[in-house]
Amino acid sequence: MSLVTLADFAHARAGDKGNILSIAVFPHDPAHYPWLLRELTCELVAEQFATRQPSRVHRYELPNLKALNFVLEDALEGGVNRSCGLDRHGKSLSYLLLALRLPGPED
Amino acid sequence: MTKTILVGCGAGFANDRPDAALRLAQDLAQRSGQRYIMLELLAERTLAEAQLRKRLDPRSGYSARLFDFLEPMLEICIEAGIAIITNGGAANPRAAAQRLRDELAGRFPALKIACVLGDDLLEETPPRYERWLSSSADEQPVSVSVYTGADGIVQALAEGAGIVLCGRVADPSLAVGAIRHGLGWKADDWQKMAVATAAGHLLECCAQVTGGYFAHPGMKDIPDPANLGCPIAEIHQDGRLIIGKTRNSGGRVSEQTVKEQLLYEVHDPRRYLTPDVVLDLGVAHVQDLGNDRVEVTGVIGHPRPDTLKGLAGMRGLWFGEAEISYAGPGAVARAALARDILLERFDRLAPGVQPWIDLSGVASLFNDQAGRYLRKQLAQVPLLEDVRVRIGLTHTDRSLLETLLAEVESLYTNGPAGGGGVRRHLAEAVTTRSFLLPRDEIHTALEWY
Numbered sequence: 001m002s003l004v005t006l007a008d009f010a011h012a013r014a015g016d017k018g019n020i021l022s023i024a025v026f027p028h029d030p031a032h033y034p035w036l037l038r039e040l041t042c043e044l045v046a047e048q049f050a051t052r053q054p055s056r057v058h059r060y061e062l063p064n065l066k067a068l069n070f071v072l073e074d075a076l077e078g079g080v081n082r083s084c085g086l087d088r089h090g091k092s093l094s095y096l097l098l099a100l101r102l103p104g105p106e107d
Numbered sequence: 108m109t110k111t112i113l114v115g116c117g118a119g120f121a122n123d124r125p126d127a128a129l130r131l132a133q134d135l136a137q138r139s140g141q142r143y144i145m146l147e148l149l150a151e152r153t154l155a156e157a158q159l160r161k162r163l164d165p166r167s168g169y170s171a172r173l174f175d176f177l178e179p180m181l182e183i184c185i186e187a188g189i190a191i192i193t194n195g196g197a198a199n200p201r202a203a204a205q206r207l208r209d210e211l212a213g214r215f216p217a218l219k220i221a222c223v224l225g226d227d228l229l230e231e232t233p234p235r236y237e238r239w240l241s242s243s244a245d246e247q248p249v250s251v252s253v254y255t256g257a258d259g260i261v262q263a264l265a266e267g268a269g270i271v272l273c274g275r276v277a278d279p280s281l282a283v284g285a286i287r288h289g290l291g292w293k294a295d296d297w298q299k300m301a302v303a304t305a306a307g308h309l310l311e312c313c314a315q316v317t318g319g320y321f322a323h324p325g326m327k328d329i330p331d332p333a334n335l336g337c338p339i340a341e342i343h344q345d346g347r348l349i350i351g352k353t354r355n356s357g358g359r360v361s362e363q364t365v366k367e368q369l370l371y372e373v374h375d376p377r378r379y380l381t382p383d384v385v386l387d388l389g390v391a392h393v394q395d396l397g398n399d400r401v402e403v404t405g406v407i408g409h410p411r412p413d414t415l416k417g418l419a420g421m422r423g424l425w426f427g428e429a430e431i432s433y434a435g436p437g438a439v440a441r442a443a444l445a446r447d448i449l450l451e452r453f454d455r456l457a458p459g460v461q462p463w464i465d466l467s468g469v470a471s472l473f474n475d476q477a478g479r480y481l482r483k484q485l486a487q488v489p490l491l492e493d494v495r496v497r498i499g500l501t502h503t504d505r506s507l508l509e510t511l512l513a514e515v516e517s518l519y520t521n522g523p524a525g526g527g528g529v530r531r532h533l534a535e536a537v538t539t540r541s542f543l544l545p546r547d548e549i550h551t552a553l554e555w556y
Contacts, residue, residue, distance in 0.1 A: 011327055011363065013320065015372035018541065024370035026363065028326075051479035060376050064392045064405065065366050071374045077463075077476050080151065081538040084426070084463035084499030085474060091320075092472040 007098035009105065010036060014094040019079040021054075021072040021090045023097050026065070033066040035105040045070055048100050049093075052077070070097070109344040111140055112289035114282050114306060115353075116338050118146040118176055118193075119313030121153050125175045127314070127353070131337035132180035134353045136187035143285035144184060146176050146193035147278050147311050154275055155250040155420025155537040157198035158229065166206070168199030169272075177207070177270075185215050185269060192260055192281050196222060196272035198250060203272050204556035218270070221263035225551035226255045226275040228417065239544040240419050249537065250420040253544060256382030256411070257303075258294065259551035260284025266553070275418070279307025283383045286342050300384035301408030302348050306340040308379070308386070309350055309368050309403070313337055316350060316368040317399075318358030331357025341400075351400045360399040369393070369403070378409075382416075382546075385409040414543040421538045427500045427508040429515035429531035430467075433523065434493040441523035442466050442494040443485060448522060449498060452514050457507055460500065467495035495528075501536060508533055 009032055012025045027036050046057045054075040059068055076090045077083040087093070115135050117128030128146065135142045148170040161168025173195035184191055196203045200222035207220055228236040228251040236251045252275035261284050263271045271284070286292060286303040294300070309316050316338045318329035329335075336356025341349040352360050369388060373379050379386040387407035394402045433441040446464050453462055463478075465471035468491045470481040498515060502508050512531045519526060 007326070011323070011367070013367040013371055015370075017372055017374070020374065022370075022372060022374055024367060024373070026366055051473075051475050051483065053475075060374075062370070062376055062389065062391075064390050065369070065388075067366060067370060069370050069373060069376055081536075082501070084476060084501055085472075086465060086467075086497065086499070087472040096473050 002104065003101040004104035005098070006040070006100040006102060007095070010098065012094040012098055014090055014092070016076055016079060016089045019074050019076045021075040021093055023070045023094050025068045025070065025097065030066045032105050033063070036068060037061065039102045040068060044100065044102065045097065048097060049075060110290060111341055111343045112286065113138060113140060113142045114145060114285045114310060114340045114342065115143070116145050116147065116310035116313045117180070118148055119311060119315060120150055121148050121170055121172060123313055125172070125179060127335065127337050128176050129179040130356060131339070131353050132183045132189065135189055135339070136183050141289045142187070142189045143289065144180070144189055144191050145281040145285065145310060146191065146195055147281060147313070148173060148176070148193060148195035149197060149275065151418060151539045152420060152537045154197055154252055154418070155539070158250040158420065161198045166202050168197060169203035170195035170197045173203055174206070178210070185218055190264060190269055190271065190285065192271040192273070192285055194273045194276050194278070194281060196274050198227065198274065200224065200272040200274055201554060207270065208556050219267045220270045220272065220556040221266070221268035222554040222556065223259035223263060223271060223273040223276065223551055224554060225259065225549060226252050226273070228253060235548070236417070236419070239417060240540065240542045242419070242421065242540070246421040246423050248419045249422050251417065253415050253417045253549050254382055255415070255549065255551050256280045257284035257287055259553065261287045263553055264288035277382050278311035279304045279381055280383055282307030282310050282340065290342065290344055294383070297384055297408030297410055299346060299408070300411070301386050301406045302342065302346050304381050304384050304386045305369070305403055305406045306342055306348050309365065310338050310340055312368065312371065314358065315371065316364055317352045317360055318364055321364055321367065327363065329357070329359050333357065348403045349396065349400050350403065360401050362393050362395045362401060365393045365401045365403065380412055382411060384411050413546055415546050415549055417542045417544050419540045419542070421540060422535065423503055424501050424536040424538055425503070425505045425508050425533060426536035427512045427531070427533040428497065429512045430495055430497045430529065431515055431518050431522070431526045432493065432495045432528040433526055435525065436492070438492050438494045439466070439469060439489055441525065442496050444523045445496050445518055445526065448518070449514060453511060456514070457511060460502060460511070462511070463499040465497040467497055468493060471497065505533070
């Protein structure tokens with residue numbers, strides 16, 4: 001099966017609280033929500049963020065908003081307070097998620 | 108017709124844009140009905156920085172740019188009867204109020220300026236915060252505050268305040284205070300508090316709901332992105348909530364911008380904890396009404412938590428960064444060699460201190476302390492001709508950091524060929540620690556200026 005890049009089918013925004021990263025993901029086409037629900041699993045997201053070694057990845061489903069909200073615990077290298085990195089808030093990390101390659105929607 | 112009020116947000120963080128706030132005030136002054144402007148000027152660490160300024164000068168300690176926002180809009184708002192509500196009082200709302208009075212120099216004697224106090228637990232004698240906050244010996248708290256809700260703001264507005272200066276009030280509560288005052292909503296009407304808090308949550312980051320933190324050329328385009336408008340929430344007596352923005356401004360309010368901001372920094376969407384309500388976004392819905400107006404429906408409120416969140420800022424840590432670049436043929440190999448040299452030198456000079464090392468171009472934003480992401484990217488043999496090596500370090504020993512940062516600069520004469528553009532800086536890092544405390548321990552109070 002041919003793979004697509006998530007960024008071509010969805011948009012996302014990252015937020016931080018301490019060492020917890022949250023990323024809300026939305027399909028550009030609302031009709032793609034069931035596809036997103038099926039393909040964008042916690043396991044896939046955990047794999048994409050493996051180098052950040054999150055202690056827990058949780059997915060919240062919002063069928064009305066046609067959104068998935070991912071919460072990655074301990075994924076911010078200490079967060080805005082402790083991290084020595086460039087992006088201590090993790091503001092850019094929505095695009096690490098959107099860089100995911102996954103099987104495309106049927107249509 | 109049901110009563111409608113307008114709440115605009117002119118700042119979403121300490122270094123937001125005063126010119127956009129002024130255009131918001133000018134727009135709201137042309138509209139009718141009850142209107143409010145909120146200015147959100149704090150972040151987790153800015154409060155600690157404000158406390159440090161206050162120690163040096165007791166007339167300081169409010170948000171460093173508070174007056175950059177207030178001064179241009181002040182007369183417009185006073186004359187139009189637009190109340191201004193801000194957390195820009197930061198560590199010293201009294202000093203901000205006093206300066207405001209001094210600057211008004213006798214003008215607008217009827218204007219009432221309120222300070223909402225009671226969030227600053229460091230100010231208390233004897234201090235109670237040690238009951239709730241555990242800290243280690245090498246950490247020195249420089250700010251200890253509690254995120255208060257809207258009660259103090261409502262009281263200030265009810266008693267006629269034209270300007271309300273708060274410290275560490277929760278961000279959405281700035282709007283909740285305005286809405287409770289404007290529409291007479293009761294603090295324990297959880298459904299109404301959910302609407303008010305959703306409004307505050309959508310407003311609190313200012314341009315993040317009007318096209319900021321959003322544009323992606325070709326995928327999500329934003330008109331006139333250099334002149335984003337400020338958001339304006341219309342809240343109706345019956346609970347309708349519509350998000351719009353400054354007229355004739357850049358940016359966009361769309362289903363997409365509102366959805367992204369609605370879930371911003373939210374964990375469990377069914378339980379977004381605030382001091383005023385537990386907000387449930389589980390069945391929320393957004394609908395584009397056209398002309399940069401989006402309606403939000405379906406938010407649910409549950410009784411507010413019995414606890415409040417406290418936040419302490421601690422001293423005792425230093426943060427240093429240094430960078431050097433390599434460009435042209437073999438740039439990646441020379442930058443990687445610089446990294447290897449630094450790791451060996453650091454291991455000798457400061458065993459146990461592990462630096463964060465990026466090779467910007469290869470891996471930086473997505474990188475990690477251990478360099479796992481960097482190694483993964485390097486394995487793909489990237490073809491780049493402009494690479495910046497960056498190290499980041501924290502330590503309690505400032506002089507040790509000076510020594511280690513100098514190691515990057517010494518790569519000029521000791522490192523790989525063609526290294527240029529060294530920059531370094533070292534600053535005190537304030538770290539924060541959050542804690543919970545019982546709500547009934549905290550009582551806000553007003554002071555008038």
